[in-house]
Amino acid sequence: MITQKHILEVKNIKKHFQVGRPSIFGQDARRVHAVDGVNFHMYRGDVLALVGESGCGKTTLSMLLMGLEESTDGQIFFEGNDITRATRAERKRLSQRIQMVFQDPYESLNPTQSIEEIVSEPLVIHKLAKDPIERRLRVVNALEDSGLKPAADYLKRYPHELSGGQRQRVVIASALVLEPVLLVADEPVSMLDVSIRAEIINLLADLRRKRELTVIFITHDLGTVGYFADRVAVMYLGRIVEIGNTLDVLKNPKHPYTKALLSVIPVPNPRLRKKREILQGETPNPINIPTGCRFHPRCPVAIEACKISDPAFIEVERAHDAACLLLVK
Amino acid sequence: MTNRLRTIIRKVVWALFTVLFVLVLNFFLFRILPGDPARAGIKDPRLTQEAIEAIRVRFGVDKPVINCFESLNPIKAGSCTVNPFDTQFFVYMSNLVQGEFGFSFYTNRPVADMLRERLWNTVLLISAGQIFAIVLGCIFGLFAAWKARTTIDYAALLLGLFAWSMPTFWLGIILLYWGSGYGLPIGGKATPGMSSYPAWQQWLDIGRHLLLPTLAYTVIYMGEYMLIMRSSLLDVLSEDYILTAKAKGLSTFQIMKDHALKNAILPLMTIFAINLAYTVSGVIALESVFSWPGLGGAIYDALNRRDYPVLQGAFFMIAVSVIFANLIADLTYSYLDPRVQSE
Numbered sequence: 001m002i003t004q005k006h007i008l009e010v011k012n013i014k015k016h017f018q019v020g021r022p023s024i025f026g027q028d029a030r031r032v033h034a035v036d037g038v039n040f041h042m043y044r045g046d047v048l049a050l051v052g053e054s055g056c057g058k059t060t061l062s063m064l065l066m067g068l069e070e071s072t073d074g075q076i077f078f079e080g081n082d083i084t085r086a087t088r089a090e091r092k093r094l095s096q097r098i099q100m101v102f103q104d105p106y107e108s109l110n111p112t113q114s115i116e117e118i119v120s121e122p123l124v125i126h127k128l129a130k131d132p133i134e135r136r137l138r139v140v141n142a143l144e145d146s147g148l149k150p151a152a153d154y155l156k157r158y159p160h161e162l163s164g165g166q167r168q169r170v171v172i173a174s175a176l177v178l179e180p181v182l183l184v185a186d187e188p189v190s191m192l193d194v195s196i197r198a199e200i201i202n203l204l205a206d207l208r209r210k211r212e213l214t215v216i217f218i219t220h221d222l223g224t225v226g227y228f229a230d231r232v233a234v235m236y237l238g239r240i241v242e243i244g245n246t247l248d249v250l251k252n253p254k255h256p257y258t259k260a261l262l263s264v265i266p267v268p269n270p271r272l273r274k275k276r277e278i279l280q281g282e283t284p285n286p287i288n289i290p291t292g293c294r295f296h297p298r299c300p301v302a303i304e305a306c307k308i309s310d311p312a313f314i315e316v317e318r319a320h321d322a323a324c325l326l327l328v329k
Numbered sequence: 330m331t332n333r334l335r336t337i338i339r340k341v342v343w344a345l346f347t348v349l350f351v352l353v354l355n356f357f358l359f360r361i362l363p364g365d366p367a368r369a370g371i372k373d374p375r376l377t378q379e380a381i382e383a384i385r386v387r388f389g390v391d392k393p394v395i396n397c398f399e400s401l402n403p404i405k406a407g408s409c410t411v412n413p414f415d416t417q418f419f420v421y422m423s424n425l426v427q428g429e430f431g432f433s434f435y436t437n438r439p440v441a442d443m444l445r446e447r448l449w450n451t452v453l454l455i456s457a458g459q460i461f462a463i464v465l466g467c468i469f470g471l472f473a474a475w476k477a478r479t480t481i482d483y484a485a486l487l488l489g490l491f492a493w494s495m496p497t498f499w500l501g502i503i504l505l506y507w508g509s510g511y512g513l514p515i516g517g518k519a520t521p522g523m524s525s526y527p528a529w530q531q532w533l534d535i536g537r538h539l540l541l542p543t544l545a546y547t548v549i550y551m552g553e554y555m556l557i558m559r560s561s562l563l564d565v566l567s568e569d570y571i572l573t574a575k576a577k578g579l580s581t582f583q584i585m586k587d588h589a590l591k592n593a594i595l596p597l598m599t600i601f602a603i604n605l606a607y608t609v610s611g612v613i614a615l616e617s618v619f620s621w622p623g624l625g626g627a628i629y630d631a632l633n634r635r636d637y638p639v640l641q642g643a644f645f646m647i648a649v650s651v652i653f654a655n656l657i658a659d660l661t662y663s664y665l666d667p668r669v670q671s672e
Contacts, residue, residue: 066576088580095578102576107569111668112591121587122577158667174577 006077007214008065008182009041013074013084015060019287032286034060036238037074039313044181047208047215049225049246051261052235055283058218059103061235062186065216066100067091078182096126099175101185105167105192109159116155119143119174126178138177145210146173147203165196169203176207182214189224201227223265226250231319234258237286237294244320254322256299293325301326337660344656351648356421358644359637360394388432388638392417430645431638435631440642444627448646450518451612451623455605457539458546463601466551467594470558471585477563485555492552501545501618508541515541516620542619546612550604557600562593595666602658605651 015035035057042048052058063069065076067086075084083094102108109118119139122128129135143151146169159167168188175183185204189197205228208215217229225232226246233243234257242255253259263277281298284290290297296306303325311323385391395418413419424431430440473485509515514537523534565571566589574584613625620626624643631639663669 068572068575092578092580095576100573100576102569102573104569108573110570110574110588110592112666114667121574121579125577125579125583160668171573174573178577 005044005080006041007044007046007079008216009077010038010065011075011077013038013061013064013076014072015057015064015069016072030287033238033289034286035064035071036286036289038235038238038240040233040240040243042182042214042216044214045208045212046231047217047229049229049232050216050218050235051220051222051225051232053220053283055286056235057238057286058220058235059186062100062184062216062218065184066098067094092126096128096178097180098182098184099178099180101168101171101175101183101188103187103190105164105171108171109167111159113158114155115143115157115159115162115170118159118170119177122174122178128178139173142173142177143170145176145207146170147199148173164192165199168192168196168200172200172203172207176211179211180213182216184216184218186218187220188217190220197224198227204228222250222261234261237284237289239294239323241295241324242320242322244317244322248317248320252317252320254316254320254327255295255324256301256326257295258322260300293323333663336663340656340659344652347652348649351652352422352425352645355641355644355648356418359641360417362637388434389417389420392420394418425645430642433631433636433639435634435636435639440638443639444624444642444646447622447624447627447643450621451616451625453535454539454542454546454616454621454623455612457543458550459601459604461543461547462550463554463597465547466554467558467597469551470555471562471590473555473559474562474566475585477559482559486559489552489555489559492548493556494552495549496614497545497549498614498618500548501542501615504541504545505618513541514538518622538621542615542621545615545619553600553604554597557597558593561596562589565589565592568592591665595662598658598662598665602655605654 013035014033014037016031016033019030019032038057038061040048050058050061060069064071067083071084075082077083078094078098083090086094113121116136116139119142120135123135123138129138139155140151143149143154148154148166148169154162154166154170159170162170168191172188183204188204189200192200201224204215204217207213208228217225219225222232229246231244232246232249233240234249234255235241236257242249242253242258244254249258250262253262257279260277260279263275277300279298279300284294284297292308293299293302293306293311296302299306306325309325311325311328313321313323314327315321316327382391393416395413395416421431428441430444432438433440433443436443469485469489473482473489476482505515514520518538519531519534520538523531526534571584571588574588579587612623613629615621616623616625617629624646627639628643630636631643
C-alpha cells in the first residue's frame with residue numbers, strides 16, 4: 001500500500017453466455033448470466049479474496065480479467081487504462097503485468113515441455129532476457145522464489161515427474177518469471193492435498209510481501225481466506241453480495257449469505273461452535289435469475305420486498321459494503 | 330541418458346524376438362497348406378513318379394519337416410531318429426541367416442531376386458501415398474479443428490468419413506476409368522520400350538504411372554489421418570495448458586506450433602505404425618487394380634500358383650517391415666513424449 005491509487009477497477013462487468021441458438025419462434029436464445037454486474041477496486045499490494053460456491057462466476061470473472069473471455073458489458077480499468085476491449089498487441093503487453101495461476105496443476109502444464117522450457121517460455125514470448133545466461137538466471141530465481149530449491153534439480157525434469165504441490169510451484173514460477181504486478185490465482189489450492197495447501201498459501205503470502213504483488217485469490221473455502229487476504233468479496237450467482245476488510249467480514253458478516261457460509265466452516269473447538277445455518281435448496285439456475293434479490297429463494301430472513309426489489313450496495317461500515325434490503329432499514 | 334539407451338536396447342531385442350517368432354510361424358504356415366512344387370510348376374498329368382521325386386529333391390521338400398513331429402503333415406512327417414540338421418526347418422533357418430529365400434516353384438528363379446524389385450516398387454507407391462496422406466491429412470485436420478463446429482468443419486468431417494470408408498479397389502477402378510479419359514496410363518509401372526530413353530524420361534514415365542495409384546492411396550488414408558488429427562487436436566485445445574499459454578500472451582499461431590501440434594501428433598504416430606500393417610493388405614487390392622508390379626501383386630500371383638517360397642519370402646518381408654516400422658514409431662514416440670521413457 002505504497003500509493004493509494006487503484007491498480008484495478010472493475011465497473012459493472014457482465015458476461016453472459018448464449019445457450020443454444022435463438023428459437024425460430026422469435027424468442028431470444030437463453031443466456032447464462034455467469035457474471036452479472038460485478039464492481040470492485042483494488043489498491044496496489046492488496047490481496048483480495050473472492051469467495052463463493054461453485055458456479056457463482058468466480059472463474060469467469062478471472063477469465064474476464066485475463067482477457068480470455070470477452071465481456072458482454074462493463075469496464076475493467078488496469079493502472080488507470082480501460083483494458084476491456086484491449087487489442088491483441090495490448091493484451092500481449094498486459095500479460096506481462098497480469099499473470100494467472102490456474103486451478104489444476106495436473107492439467108495446466110504441457111506434458112512435453114521440461115520445467116525450464118515451461119518457466120522460460122514467457123520470457124521468450126515477450127522477448128525479455130534474450131541472453132541465455134540471464135534468462136537461465138531469471139528462471140532459476142523464479143523457481144527458487146516459488147520454493148523449488150535447488151532449482152538446478154528441477155530444470156531438466158518433466159511435469160509428470162513432480163508431485164501436485166511441486167507442479168503448482170512450477171505454475172506459480174512461470175507466472176512470476178515475468179515479474180507481474182497483478183496475480184490472479186484461481187483456486188490455486190483446491191486440487192492439492194490439505195497438507196500442501198498451507199504451504200502454497202504461505203508461499204503466496206511470502207511472494208506478495210517480497211515482490212509487492214497485488215493478488216486476487218479466488219476460493220470457495222472461506223476457511224483459508226483469513227490466512228492472507230486483506231479484503232474479502234463474497235460472490236453469489238454472478239454478483240458480489242458483500243465486500244470488506246477480512247476481519248470485518250469474518251467477524252461481523254452483514255449479508256445473510258455470508259453468515260450462512262461462515263456458520264458452516266468447521267470449528268475445532270466444540271464450545272465455540274454456533275448453530276449451523278444450512279441453506280435450503282439449490283443455487284438457482286443462472287439462466288433464470290430470480291427476480292428482486294437473487295438470494296431471496298434461499299434466504300432464511302427474506303421478506304416480501306426481497307421478491308421485488310434488487311438491493312443496492314450500501315456501506316454498512318467503513319469500507320464494508322453489502323447488498324441486502326434488510327440493511328437499509 | 331543410460332536409461333534411454335537401455336530402453337532402446339530393450340525395444341530392439343524385443344523386435345528381434347518378434348522377428349524370430351514370425352520366422353518360425355512363417356515356416357509352419359506353409360508346411361500345413363496343401364501344395365507341392367511338382368504340382369505348382371508343371372501341370373502335366375504325364376509326369377512320371379521319378380520326375381516328381383526329382384523335383385521334390387531339388388526343392389528339398391523330400392526331407393522331413395522337422396524331427397520329432399509326426400502328426401504335422403502325414404506326407405512329410407519326420408521322426409525322432411532323423412538327424413535334426415537334415416530337416417526342412419534347419420535348412421530353412423540356416424538359409425535365411427545367409428539371406429537365401431529359396432527358389433520359386435513356378436519360375437525357378439531365386440525368391441530374393443524376384444521380390445527385391447517388387448519390394449522396391451511397393452515402397453515407392455506406399456511412401457509416396459503415405460507422405461501425401463499424412464501431410465494433407467494433417468493440414469486438413471488442423472484446419473477442421475481450427476474451424477471446429479462450423480460449416481467448413483462439418484464438410485471436412487463428412488468428406489473425411491466418405492474417403493475413409495471407400496473400398497480401395499472401387500476407388501481404384503473409378504480413378505482408372507476417369508484417368509484413362511485424360512490419357513493417363515492405366516496399368517503397369519512403365520511404358521514398354523522406355524528403357525532406351527534417357528533416365529529422366531524414364532523417371533517421368535514412372536511418375537505418370539504412379540499418379541493414379543498414389544491418388545487412390547492418398548485419398549483413402551488422408552481421410553483417416555484427417556479425422557484423427559482433428560479429434561486429437563480438439564482434445565488438446567481444450568486442455569488447461571492451452572489456456573495457460575493464452576494467459577501468458579502466446580499468439581494463436583505460437584500455441585498451435587509449440588503446444589497443440591506437439592501433443593496432438595502423438596496419437597497419429599501410433600496410427601501411422603499400425604497402418605503400415607494394414608497398408609500391405611490394402612495395397613494388394615490397389616496393385617491388382619492398377620497392375621502395379623509390387624509386392625501385393627507378387628503375393629496375388631504367387632497365391633494363384635501355389636508358389637509357396639515366394640509367399641513365404643513376401644510374408645517375411647512384410648512382417649519385418651511392419652515390426653521395423655513399429656519399432657521406429659515406438660522409439661520416436663518415446664522421444665516425442667517424455668512420459669513414455671520413465672517406465
